[in-house]
Structures are given as C-alpha cells and as structure tokens.
Amino acid sequence: MEEPNDNEATDEAWQEPDHVALERLVSTTRDVIQQVRCSAAPSNVMGEATAALEKVRALLAPHAWGGPYAQSCLRMRDPMEFEGTQPEELFPYSPILGPRNPIAPPVEMLERDGAVHGSVNFGAAYAGPPGFVHGGVIALVFDELLGVATVLDGTGGMTGTLKIRYRAPTPLETHLSLTGRVTGHEGRKIIARGELRCGDVVTAEAEGIFVRLKEPLQGRAPQPR
Numbered sequence: 001m002e003e004p005n006d007n008e009a010t011d012e013a014w015q016e017p018d019h020v021a022l023e024r025l026v027s028t029t030r031d032v033i034q035q036v037r038c039s040a041a042p043s044n045v046m047g048e049a050t051a052a053l054e055k056v057r058a059l060l061a062p063h064a065w066g067g068p069y070a071q072s073c074l075r076m077r078d079p080m081e082f083e084g085t086q087p088e089e090l091f092p093y094s095p096i097l098g099p100r101n102p103i104a105p106p107v108e109m110l111e112r113d114g115a116v117h118g119s120v121n122f123g124a125a126y127a128g129p130p131g132f133v134h135g136g137v138i139a140l141v142f143d144e145l146l147g148v149a150t151v152l153d154g155t156g157g158m159t160g161t162l163k164i165r166y167r168a169p170t171p172l173e174t175h176l177s178l179t180g181r182v183t184g185h186e187g188r189k190i191i192a193r194g195e196l197r198c199g200d201v202v203t204a205e206a207e208g209i210f211v212r213l214k215e216p217l218q219g220r221a222p223q224p225r
Helices: 008-013 019-037 043-065 135-152
Strands: 108-112 113-120 158-166 175-186 189-198 199-209
Touching: 108 135, 113 135, 135 158, 135 175, 135 189, 135 199
Parallel strands: none
Antiparallel strands: 108 113, 113 175, 158 199, 175 189, 189 199
C-alpha cells in the first residue's frame, strides 16, 4: 500500500473514518487481545483463530492511513485543533485513554474542579508481577494523566522528567482511581502531580515536569544539533 502524500489533492480527498464503527471495531479488538493474552485453547482452535485474524488483517490493510499520526486525530493537523473539551475527546487515538485505539486499557478521564480524575480496571494484558499491574504501564498512565492536566490547564507541553513512587502493588482486575493536576509554572516548565489509588490506598504517586515547545510539532523526527 502506498502512503498518502501530504498534498492539496490528498487534503481535498480526505475523509475521517466513521467514528462509531471504528470505536466498535476497537472495543471488539480489545476483547480479542484479552482473550489471546489469557488463552489456553488447543492448537487447532488457535490455528482457526489465527486464520480468522489473518483475514481481518487483509481486509483492513488497504485502508490504513500511512501517517504521520497523532493522539488528537488519525491524520495530522494543527495539534491544538481539538474536537472537544474532555480528555477522550481531545485524544481519541491515545494509547492510554483513546476510544479509537485498541491497546488503550482504556483509562477513563474527566476534568473536574481544575483537576483530571480518572478510573481504570487493568486486565491480564497489563500484568507485571503475578496478580499486579506492570510498573511500566503505571508510568505510562501517569505520563498521560499529567500531560492531559497540562493541556486542560491551557498550557500543554512535552514530558521533561517523570518521577514515580511505587508505594504498594497495584492489583489487576480491580477498580482504580487516578487524580492529576498542575501545581506550578516556571517559565516554559509546567509542574504536575498525580496519584493512583485502590480504594483508600495510594499505590503510586507521580511528579512530572512538562516543557512548552517554542514551535509546534510537525510529525517529524528531531534533527541532530
């Protein structure tokens, strides 16, 4: 498949995918990922499932967008040209909270009273230690949570540093809650803090420093200095 060229003709011909149909496909794909992760099926069943997925791959391949990609949209545009005001509307393709991304758990996030409040239930695909969430997954969620907090703060920036304190193991298949907020500004730096809870127990805390860019990203790799 040839990648679309970023030119005027492509711009005129471009049509966003049917979001309702895409989100249905994504939800089903999440279920498949969970079933594959936990599968103890006999080899003949796995063979049939593999053949079915190969057909799905062949069906979708001709319709793939060739990039560049963003969290806010499938086809890159102005990074601040958002579709809504809540996190999943701002970042529908996010790998953490995006309803259009099958690898997102997904984490549900809402803005309320100047903070980002979230909830999630991690399945087996996110396991680290037996029965608990992988620490790297927790770091990934905090990166998104605090990043969303900076965007909703009206600033937004790229992650500069992210410090995680793991206070207790975070269980799988359990309702978890998150809170993140911006706590300060220092020039181009935005400081944000967050926590992850299982009931009344704080299982992890995070502090991030995000840096506002001098120029917007254009979906290109950084050039050597």
